[in-house]
Each structure stands twice: as structure tokens, then as C-alpha cells.
Amino acid sequence: MVSRTSARRPFKPRSLVRPVVLLLLTALVLYPLLWMLGTSFKAPEEILNNVSVWPQSWTPANYPDGWTHFDVGFGRYFLNSFLVAVLTVVANCTSCLLAAYAFARLRFRLRGLWFAVMIGTLLLPSHVLIVPQFVMFRSFGWVGGPWPYLPLIVPHLLATDAFFVFLMVQFMRGIPRELDDAAKIDGCGAYSIFRYVVLPLSRPALVSTAIFSFIWTWNDFFRQLVYLSDLEKYTAPVALTLFIDSTGQSAVGPMFAMSVLSLAPVFLFFVAFQRLLVEGINTTGLKG
Amino acid sequence: MSNVAVSTRPPEPRPRSGPAAHQRRGRPTRHRDDGRAGYVFLTPWLLGFAAITAIPMLMSLYLSFTNYDILTPWSDVEWIGLKNYERMFGDDPAYWHAVKVTLIFAFIATPLKLGAALGVALLLNRSFRGSGLFRGLFYLPSLLGGSVALAMVWHSLFDRGGSVNAVLGWFGVEGRAWVNDPDTALGTLILLAVWQFGAPMVIFLAGLKQVPTELYEAAEVDGAGNLRRFLSVTLPMLSPVIFFNLVLETIHGFQGFTSAFVLSGGTGGPVDSTLMYTLYLYIRGFANYEMGYASAMAWVFLITIGLVTVVLFRTGRFWVHYSDGDD
Numbered sequence: 053m054v055s056r057t058s059a060r061r062p063f064k065p066r067s068l069v070r071p072v073v074l075l076l077l078t079a080l081v082l083y084p085l086l087w088m089l090g091t092s093f094k095a096p097e098e099i100l101n102n103v104s105v106w107p108q109s110w111t112p113a114n115y116p117d118g119w120t121h122f123d124v125g126f127g128r129y130f131l132n133s134f135l136v137a138v139l140t141v142v143a144n145c146t147s148c149l150l151a152a153y154a155f156a157r158l159r160f161r162l163r164g165l166w167f168a169v170m171i172g173t174l175l176l177p178s179h180v181l182i183v184p185q186f187v188m189f190r191s192f193g194w195v196g197g198p199w200p201y202l203p204l205i206v207p208h209l210l211a212t213d214a215f216f217v218f219l220m221v222q223f224m225r226g227i228p229r230e231l232d233d234a235a236k237i238d239g240c241g242a243y244s245i246f247r248y249v250v251l252p253l254s255r256p257a258l259v260s261t262a263i264f265s266f267i268w269t270w271n272d273f274f275r276q277l278v279y280l281s282d283l284e285k286y287t288a289p290v291a292l293t294l295f296i297d298s299t300g301q302s303a304v305g306p307m308f309a310m311s312v313l314s315l316a317p318v319f320l321f322f323v324a325f326q327r328l329l330v331e332g333i334n335t336t337g338l339k340g
Numbered sequence: 341m342s343n344v345a346v347s348t349r350p351p352e353p354r355p356r357s358g359p360a361a362h363q364r365r366g367r368p369t370r371h372r373d374d375g376r377a378g379y380v381f382l383t384p385w386l387l388g389f390a391a392i393t394a395i396p397m398l399m400s401l402y403l404s405f406t407n408y409d410i411l412t413p414w415s416d417v418e419w420i421g422l423k424n425y426e427r428m429f430g431d432d433p434a435y436w437h438a439v440k441v442t443l444i445f446a447f448i449a450t451p452l453k454l455g456a457a458l459g460v461a462l463l464l465n466r467s468f469r470g471s472g473l474f475r476g477l478f479y480l481p482s483l484l485g486g487s488v489a490l491a492m493v494w495h496s497l498f499d500r501g502g503s504v505n506a507v508l509g510w511f512g513v514e515g516r517a518w519v520n521d522p523d524t525a526l527g528t529l530i531l532l533a534v535w536q537f538g539a540p541m542v543i544f545l546a547g548l549k550q551v552p553t554e555l556y557e558a559a560e561v562d563g564a565g566n567l568r569r570f571l572s573v574t575l576p577m578l579s580p581v582i583f584f585n586l587v588l589e590t591i592h593g594f595q596g597f598t599s600a601f602v603l604s605g606g607t608g609g610p611v612d613s614t615l616m617y618t619l620y621l622y623i624r625g626f627a628n629y630e631m632g633y634a635s636a637m638a639w640v641f642l643i644t645i646g647l648v649t650v651v652l653f654r655t656g657r658f659w660v661h662y663s664d665g666d667d
Contacts (some may be wrong), residue, residue, distance in 0.1 A: 070463055075473055077460065081478055081535070087503065088493045103506040151385035160378025170385070173393055177595050177645060179618045180638045184396035184403060184626050187410065209387025217385065242377030271487045273598045274618070278626055289488040296492070296605050304496070311489035318483055326476050329483070330542050 053161065092308040099304050115313075118306030122294055124283055126310055129291040132201075133270060133314075136287055139205045140269040141262045147211035148261060149254060152220030153246050173214045182278060189279070196281055203279045208265075216261045223257035224250060265327055267318050288314045403586045404636035424636035435637070437612045438620035441526060445616065446593035449533040454585055456537040461544035462574075475545065479538035491532070491602035495519050498528045519603055520612040529614055532599050540585040547581030548574070576661040583660045587652050594645055597622070617641060 081107070090105040092114050098107060117127045118173050154160070155167050189203040211217055227250060235245045273289045280286055286294075292314060295307035322329065379386075382532055404424055408417045428435050460478060464471050497503050498518035505515025551574060559569045560634045575582075600608065600616040608615030608623065621641070625634030 074463060078474065078477055081481060083503075084490065084493050084535070085480070085484070085496060087497070088489070091496075098438075103503045108362060146386040147388070147495070150381045150383075154378045154381035154385075158374050158378035158381065160375040160382075161627060163378065163426075166382065169389065173389070175591055175645075175649065176393070177591070177641070179597070179621060180642045181393065181396045181400065183621075183631050183634050183638060184399040185392065186626075187403070187408075187631060188396060190410070190587070207388065207392045209384065210392055211385040212388040212392045214412075224509070242374055242381075246381070267483060271484075273488055273601070274622075277601075291494065292488045293602065293606075296602065307492060308496075312491055314489050315484055315487060318487075321481055326479075328481055330475065 071302045089166060089310050089312055092312045094305060094307065096305055114305035118309040118313075121303065121306045122283075122291070124286070124291075126288070126291065126313070128284065128315070129286050129288045132285060133287040133289070136201050136204050136276070137266050137269040139201070140208050143208035144211075144213055144216050144265040145207055145258050145261055147209055148213060148216040148220055149251070149258065151211045151217045152224055152257075153250055155217070156195055156221045156224035157245070157250065170214050170217055173212070177205075178275065182275070188277060190285060195279060200280055200282065204275060204340035213265070216265070217228050220254065220257045223254060259325075260328060263321055263329065267321055314337050320323060367534065367659060375644070386514075400635045400638055403632050404639050407634045408635075410631050411629055420632070424633050425640075427633070428636055428640065434612060434615065434620065438608070438615045438617045441608075441613065441615050442525075442594060442596075442617040445526060445530060445533075445596060446590055449530040449596075450586070450589045450593045451529065452534045453537050453589060454540055456534055457540035457585070458582070460537065460545050461541045461548060462542075462570075465548045475542065479542055482536045482538035485532065485536035488598060488602055491599040492598065494528060494532050495603050496644055520610055522611040525603065525610055525613045529596065529599050529603060533593070533596065540589060543581060543585055544578070547578050551577040579660045580662060583652075583656050587649060588646060592644060594618075594648070598667040 086105040087262075090107055091099055091102070093107060093110045093112065094102065094107040095111050098109075140182075151170075155163070155170070185203070185207075186195065194200065194202040229248050231253075232245050235249050240248065271289070276287045276290050277293075280290055288310075292307070292310060295303055295310070367406045392564070405419055405421060406417050407420050407423075464475055464478075481490075500517035500520070504518065504519075508515045516524065518528050555573045555577065556569055559573050564572065595618055596616050597618040600614045600619045601622075604610070604619075606619075606623075606627075608619050617637075618641075621634050622635060622638045624630045
């Protein structure tokens with residue numbers, strides 16, 4: 053059927069439009085990324101005025117240069133970023149799952165009200181709360197304290213990422229209620245149903261939450277910029293801005309080398325979980 | 341992500357009708373246990389809502405009427421009434437500049453981004469060899485584009501010696517230092533936002549898949565051409581998804597911070613041309629420690645975003661078409 057219609061159809065130049073447009077778009081979309089990657093391997097004299105993605109001579113020198121460009125090595129910054137991201141993942145997965153189970157499966161007073169409140173916080177910009185939160189965390193001695201990541205992590209422990217609560221509620225709606233009923237007949241209460249029915253079946257939602265939490269925390273800049281003041285405690289994005297201030301031309305290569313490294317984890321997640329990521333944004337928005 | 345395209349009612353935990361409910365009625369129910377368990381599971385969220393959201397919001401409202409600046413002790417904090425608001429609206433040119441920059445950014449970048457997203461989604465809608473690959477590649481900037489690293493790349497590409505000028509030079513167009521020119525700096529930020537069209541594109545693609553093919557067939561039988569089919573079938577059927585993306589991206593657009601911060605070195609320059617609202621709030625609150633003033637800014641920001649959302653929903657009634665017979 054398909055082959056017959058296509059054989060009958062005469063060649064039209066219009067059929068070339070889509071592939072050409074797509075290839076041009078691909079070039080436009082990928083150029084900044086490839087240019088960054090290529091430039092991170094260029095020698096200092098080649099970096100200025102260079103459109104090319106491909107270095108004339110490849111030199112890896114920018115990477116060790118960038119790694120030790122500041123007094124505190126970038127290894128430390130990546131470690132800090134990693135720590136914050138992993139703890140955020142654990143916190144989000146735990147707290148949002150508990151809240152989602154309550155909203156999706158349990159019946160209790162004022163449930164409708166609390167659910168509406170949770171939905172209301174979905175669109176609340178973080179910038180609106182940053183000042184009072186900063187004042188509060190500072191009064192606890194958390195800002196500039198020995199472990200300044202508390203303000204970055206504690207809110208996640210308390211399920212303030214309404215987006216993930218919502219994502220998991222949406223997911224749990226799809227778990228058949230007959231399983232709950234069967235478990236109830238076997239004498240399970242709300243806790244056992246959570247432990248033996250909902251928790252094991254929520255793995256896909258947990259994986260989505262973990263991946264998105266990691267990527268968003270890894271890329272987050274605003275909150276980390278506000279809360280981290282000690283050079284030693286900087287995360288990778290905050291440390292990268294140090295390159296803005298060091299204006300010398302010699303810093304450009306190392307800057308892009310570290311930029312590439314800072315994007316590498318996100319890119320690897322993208323390669324590994326591409327389908328899940330792309331489907332993830334759909335399940336959150338369009339199911340229901 | 342949003343309460344737009346889905347029901348905002350909580351899911352019904354147990355069906356109250358049907359034979360199962362009837363059977364259950366005879367036995368003692370677990371309602372009280374369930375109720376207690378509900379609050380046990382909800383405790384972290386409730387604590388978070390109170391301590392991280394509600395109390396700080398009230399505190400921010402209070403601070404907005406004070407001269408609080410974090411360096412003076414609480415006992416010296418003065419209630420100054422509406423002074424912060426008066427200063428903001430009447431006596432701070434930079435504030436209005438920030439408002440202007442943010443509105444221009446949100447209302448230009450959002451339609452451009454959504455237009456690009458819809459256009460590319462239409463190109464990718466028919467599945468062909470490699471369509472999945474293109475979808476993935478175009479989505480990639482949405483994951484990476486908000487980072488500090490990409491903003492730095494953008495700065496270099498649009499600098500005087502950057503690639504953009506070099507390419508323009510091939511066509512004999514004289515370039516300029518786009519990022520350092522007050523007339524064009526915001527334009528580069530808008531382009532960076534449009535470059536991240538992948539996320540709304542993926543949502544559009546999912547929406548396009550749900551348009552029943554019968555509608556297209558019917559339109560074709562009626563002699564509708566490509567354009568007619570797009571205007572009379574695709575657009576109305578896609579309008580809920582367009583609306584969803586529009587609300588999301590507009591609100592998102594108001595909050596642009598990272599790229600403006602990095603491209604201007606944290607100043608909002610040149611000549612305040614990239615002074616996004618959130619960046620100005622950051623400068624007032626965390627560079628100048630004018631926490632009272634920054635709180636007032638935050639409240640005006642919140643109310644503005646709320647109003648914009650309400651307006652979007654109001655206008656949405658006139659052009660968003662729900663096919664499930666709700667209206």
C-alpha cells in the first residue's frame with residue numbers, strides 16, 4: 053500500500069523541503085554545543101575569532117588547566133555539586149512519595165483542601181520566597197555555617213517540590229485499586245499497602261523523579277548562588293562564574309573545558325534515559 | 341508540571357458505588373485508621389508547606405513594610421509602612437527598567453519559542469526514519485540551555501569576535517558586540533530562550549498524536565487543503581496543549597535569571613538592558629542587602645504573575661477548544 057502510493061507519486065522538489073529544513077535546524081541547534089566541545093580542545097591562540105567546531109590542533113591542556121585554575125580545584129566543586137544533587141534525589145524520592153501516597157490512596161479530613169493547596173504551590177516562583185527563606189535559614193545558623201547545604205536540601209526533605217508530588221499522584225492513579233482491595237482482604241492496613249503494593253509498583257515514577265531531580269539540581273544556579281558564600285563550598289555552576297571575573301584570554305579555554313565537564317553528567321543522563329525523559333514531560337502534563 | 345491540562349480535583353481513593361462498596365458497608369470500616377495514616381504520610385509535606393512556604397510568605401509580606409537589611413539586629417528593624425512600595429513605583433527608575441525588560445523578554449521569547457516548537461513538531465509529526473533521533477536532538481537544549489555553562493557559550497558566540505559576527509561577515513554584514521550593546525543584549529537572551537524550544541515541542545508532538553485521523557480524512561473528503569486542515573483541524577484540536585504550553589512558558593519567561601546573570605556578569609548591564617526582574621531582586625536583596633525592599637518586589641512579582649495567569653485563563657475561554665464536551 054505504502055510502496056504503491058509512493059511509486060505512483062511523481063518526484064516533487066517539495067519533498068526535499070522537510071529533510072533540508074531538519075538538517076539546517078540540527079546544525080543550528082547543535083552548533084553551540086559542538087563549538088563548546090571543540091573550543092575546549094583548542095590552543096589559546098586559536099580560540100579568538102574561531103567559528104570552526106573542529107580544532108586545528110587538538111590539545112587537552114585546557115582540562116588540567118581548568119581543573120586547577122582556582123585555588124580550590126574543580127574536583128572539589130564537582131564533588132559538592134554531586135553531593136547536593138544526590139541528597140536532593142534521595143530527599144525528593146522519599147518525601148514526595150509519602151505525600152503522593154496520601155493524596156492518591158488515602159481518605160482523610162481536608163484532603164481536598166490540602167490537594168488544592170499543593171496544586172497551588174506548583175506555579176509559585178522560588179524567587180518570591182528566597183528572601184524570607186534566606187533570613188530564616190540564616191537565623192538557624194545554616195547560611196555560612198559548617199555545612200551550608202542544609203538550606204538547599206532540607207526543603208526537599210519536606211516535599212516542597214510539588215511538581216514531583218503531582219507526578220507521583222498522577223502515576224499512582226494508574227495502579228489498579230483491586231490490588232489495594234486484595235491486600236486489605238489479606239489484612240493489610242494503609243502502611244502495609246504502601247510497603248508491599250504501592251512502593252514496589254511506583255518504581256517508574258521514582259526513576260523519573262530521580263532523573264529530573266538530579267538534572268535540575270545539577271543545573272540549578274539561583275539558590276546555590278544565594279546560599280553558598282564560602283569558596284570551598286561552591287558547587288560547579290557557581291564556581292564556573294568565577295571565570296567571568298578572570299578576564300584574561302588564557303582563561304577562555306579552561307572555562308569551556310570546565311563547562312563541558314559540568315554538562316557531562318546531564319548529557320550522560322540524556323543518552324541513557326532519552327526515552328524516559330521525553331516521555332516524562334508528557335506524563336506529567338497530559339495524562340489524567 | 342501543571343494543573344492546566346488535567347483535573348485539579350484529588351483522585352477518588354475508593355469508588356463509593358458498585359457492588360464492592362455495597363459489600364464493604366456491612367463490615368467495620370478502616371476509616372479512622374486510614375485518616376490517621378493519611379496525616380502520617382502527609383506530615384513531611386504539611387511541615388514543608390508551613391515552614392518553607394506559608395510562614396516565609398507571611399514573613400516576606402511583613403518584611404516588605406520594613407527597612408530590614410539583615411545587618412541590623414531585629415530590634416532596630418523599623419516599620420516604614422508603604423515606603424518600599426512608594427519608592428519602587430515612584431522613585432526607582434531601575435525598577436521600571438527591570439519591569440520593561442522582563443515584559444519584553446516574556447512576551448517576545450514565549451511566542452517565538454512556542455512558534456518554533458509547534459513548527460518543528462509539525463515537521464516531526466509524521467514518523468520517518470530518524471524522527472526519534474531528531475526529536476531527541478532538539479530536546480537536548482532544553483536540558484542544557486538553562487545552565488551557567490551554556491550562557492557562557494552564548495556570550496562568546498555573540499561577542500565581537502564570536503561566531504555570529506564571523507558568519508554575518510561571510511554575507512558582508514558588519515557585526516557588532518551583540519552582548520555589550522544595549523540595543524541587542526536582550527535579543528541574545530531571547531534567542532537563547534528560543535533555542536530551548538525542545539520541551540514544548542515534545543508536548544506538542546504528544547498532542548498532535550492525539551488528534552483523531554478521521555478528522556483529517558473527513559476534511560480531505562470535503563476538499564480541504566493543507567493550510568485549511570491545519571487551521572480547521574490541527575489548531576483547534578491542539579488548542580488545549582497550546583494553552584498549557586503558553587501558561588507554562590510565560591510564567592517561566594518571567595523568571596529568567598541564570599542567562600541574564602551570566603551574560604551581564606551579574607549586573608544586568610549594559611545600561612540595565614538585561615536587568616530581568618529576578619536579577620534586580622537578587623541585586624537588591626543579596627548584593628545590597630535591602631531585604632525589605634526585595635520582599636516588596638517579590639510580592640509585586642507574585643501578584644503580577646498571578647494576574648497574568650488569570651488573564652491567560654480568561655482569554656483561554658475564547659480560543660481553547662476542549663473536545664470532550666465540557667463546553
